[in-house]
Amino acid sequence: MATGIYPLQNGKYRWQIMVEGHRFHGVADSVKEAQQARAQKLAEQAKGLVIAPSRVTLGEQLAAWLAEKDQSRAKRTSLGYRYSSEKYISDSFKARKLKDIRPVHIRQLYTELQERGVTESNTLRLTHVVIHGVFEFALKDELIARNPAHGLKPNTTNKDDVKDLLVLNPAEATRFAAACRRHRWGPVFLFMLLTGVRRGEACGVTWSNVFLDADSPHVRIEQALHVAGKEKVLTRPKTKTSRRTLYLSADVVTLLKQVRQQQQAVRDELGDKAERNDFVFTNLKGDSLSPDNLKVHMTAICKAAEVPRIRIHDLRHKYASLALRAGVRIEVLSKQLGHASAVMTLDVYRHVYVEEMQQTALPTSVLFGHAN
Numbered sequence: 001m002a003t004g005i006y007p008l009q010n011g012k013y014r015w016q017i018m019v020e021g022h023r024f025h026g027v028a029d030s031v032k033e034a035q036q037a038r039a040q041k042l043a044e045q046a047k048g049l050v051i052a053p054s055r056v057t058l059g060e061q062l063a064a065w066l067a068e069k070d071q072s073r074a075k076r077t078s079l080g081y082r083y084s085s086e087k088y089i090s091d092s093f094k095a096r097k098l099k100d101i102r103p104v105h106i107r108q109l110y111t112e113l114q115e116r117g118v119t120e121s122n123t124l125r126l127t128h129v130v131i132h133g134v135f136e137f138a139l140k141d142e143l144i145a146r147n148p149a150h151g152l153k154p155n156t157t158n159k160d161d162v163k164d165l166l167v168l169n170p171a172e173a174t175r176f177a178a179a180c181r182r183h184r185w186g187p188v189f190l191f192m193l194l195t196g197v198r199r200g201e202a203c204g205v206t207w208s209n210v211f212l213d214a215d216s217p218h219v220r221i222e223q224a225l226h227v228a229g230k231e232k233v234l235t236r237p238k239t240k241t242s243r244r245t246l247y248l249s250a251d252v253v254t255l256l257k258q259v260r261q262q263q264q265a266v267r268d269e270l271g272d273k274a275e276r277n278d279f280v281f282t283n284l285k286g287d288s289l290s291p292d293n294l295k296v297h298m299t300a301i302c303k304a305a306e307v308p309r310i311r312i313h314d315l316r317h318k319y320a321s322l323a324l325r326a327g328v329r330i331e332v333l334s335k336q337l338g339h340a341s342a343v344m345t346l347d348v349y350r351h352v353y354v355e356e357m358q359q360t361a362l363p364t365s366v367l368f369g370h371a372n
Helices: 031-046 058-072 075-088 103-115 121-140 170-182 186-195 199-204 250-273 291-305 313-325 330-337 342-348 350-358
Strands: 005-007 013-019 022-028 218-221 224-228 231-235 244-247
Touching: 005 031, 013 031, 022 031, 058 075, 058 121, 075 121, 075 224, 075 231, 103 121, 170 186, 170 291, 170 313, 186 199, 186 250, 186 291, 186 313, 199 224, 199 291, 224 291, 244 330, 313 330, 330 342
Parallel strands: none
Antiparallel strands: 005 013, 013 022, 218 244, 224 231
């Protein structure tokens, strides 16, 4: 058998060549195909098309890593990787040679992101996943001796750390709800406030999963709509607890009936120009909402309601806080929110729960129904 070609147990053949001590290799279905692939790589080397390990840049390795993730990860995940690499990894950092990058350079990249105002945990964590993954990929390809991102962790702020967040008080929440009823895009925000669903879940709700005429009106949360890069992607929740049934109050039932009437009126007006789909919350053309585009409408509603500007995700926190203060048990609230367990819910909303528990320290006069 030709030098540089080896049989594998699965009946296929591995080929390889060495460049500056680095092995380039691949797998083919037959000896002939392996010989052809190896010959092509040798020809590329002769023409200078095979990059020596010492000259490989982070950007080049990043492109290879992203291509591999396109094949091995869900579409939303791979698009998220691409979006983070384009938006948060600078061109100057991509131009660095892999062999020259040290932990200090990666820390500097994270510091620069934070100075730009990029501090949310999910954003920085995903960027770190990309950086670490690219170097791990290079390590397996023997382009580097160690992963300089190993052990590093960007400083983050957790969006679910609600203790110090500015959450609407009951009077502000009432004004916010009233403003939602007056605003063209208000129904989706009011739905989030009254049910505690995530933004992507609200945008992904379809009429086929809405049961307003049932004995106990409810909505099934079976999917979520996200934006990855510039593309809208529908995903199925990863956990069983995220796929859940939400029982609806009379207020939410009325809200959804109004949404259905308004949606039909828009489609009647647009006629054949209207987008036809099953989404509950749609835009002016009848198409699904883009979750990222809701931010500007949220700001407008807060301004109209004369309440502090809060994030869309804070509506979920507000629902949870109000539910706990209304006496909803932590186990029930956990299922409503789609948390993995009641422990997670308690961890996120511990400060609210403790405040409610402190109120159970009742004097004898209250417990026994008489004054001392």
